[in-house]
Amino acid sequence: MNRIGIVGAGAAAAGAAYILSTQQPGAAITVLEKSRGLCGRAATRRKHGCVYEYGANYLKADDNRVTDLVTNTLETDGLVNIDEPIWTFDSEGTVEPGRESDDHKWSYEAGLTQLAKRLFARTEATIHQETHVEAIRRDGEIWRVEDTDGNEWGPFDVLLLNPPAPQTAALLERADWASEHRRPLQDAVENVPYRTVITAVAHYPFKLDVPYYALVNTDKAHDIGWVAREECKPGHVPDGESLLVIQAGNEWSKAQYDAPRENNLRTLIEGTASLLEDERLTGPDWTDYQGWRYALPEDGVSRAPLEAAEADGLYLLGDWVAGEGRLHAALANGLEVGERVASDLESSA
Known part of the structure; x- marks a missing residue:
């Protein structure tokens, strides 16, 4: 059984969870959302x-x-x-x-917000709201997550990050992830205006x-x-x-x-x-x-650092990854990332 962690419950996260539940039946999907709502800036x-x-x-x-x-x-x-x-x-x-x-x-x-609610309703994802992720850690071949209350989540075979680029960059800066991919990825995400x-x-x-x-x-x-x-x-x-x-x-x-x-x-x-x-x-x-x-x-992010990070099971998604601050772009990106995660999990099985 694949274990999938998703930070953030925006439209992209909902789209990815929907695809993963469809293409990876039985996968354990855990969604950690800092607010009381779903669908991010579609509020x-x-x-x-x-x-x-x-x-x-x-x-x-x-x-x-x-x-x-x-x-x-x-x-x-x-x-x-x-x-x-x-x-x-x-x-x-x-x-x-x-x-x-x-x-x-x-x-x-x-x-x-019905958009995310209806997508998540078609999944077996467990959603934890009012859970503010503070740190992520790569532990061998798995990912672990810690929230601001000191609770640890995981282990996850793959981890998806859906917060806005500045908040994702802050997570990457604090990440316990001994990889050559971390710094180039952080730099690329920090540059998103x-x-x-x-x-x-x-x-x-x-x-x-x-x-x-x-x-x-x-x-x-x-x-x-x-x-x-x-x-x-x-x-x-x-x-x-x-x-x-x-x-x-x-x-x-x-x-x-x-x-x-x-x-x-x-x-x-x-x-x-x-x-x-x-x-x-x-x-x-x-x-x-x-x-x-x-x-x-106001712009997207360089693809090369994102693709390199995916080799370590870390996926970024959202409208800023799509390069267009629109709800349809966020959802489309989530669907695409979900398919890529499902394919990668299938290949590594």
């Missing part, structure tokens, strides 16, 4: 009768395999379309309709009369990078209400990351009211807030 909250996504906003139809998995293989109950288009705005706040890359978009009535995003959520007891689902800043020169209307997702917001998810641009988010939450909320909400030219938006009846220090990778 869902519920408040005052609303469901909203304050990280990744939707799943895009930009990978045939992922599209087939979501629309045919997995249960489709609660899968909803986002029909309204995405419009654009520039550094001056000029809003314009449409963009050619506005592909099909999905969410779930219960939120995007990331965008920081501050997210504000604002709810209103009235419905906005605009023709778009979201606005995106295409020149990346505005303090606000994205504004989305959760009421465009069936089942997310009660009729007659509006809920805006406002994501700040990278430079503003980095500069303001440690500033007081209330100040940042006010600035982003007032900026959105100005952008949408609607003074009513300065007074939401409730708000929410989240900072994402490692929100979106």
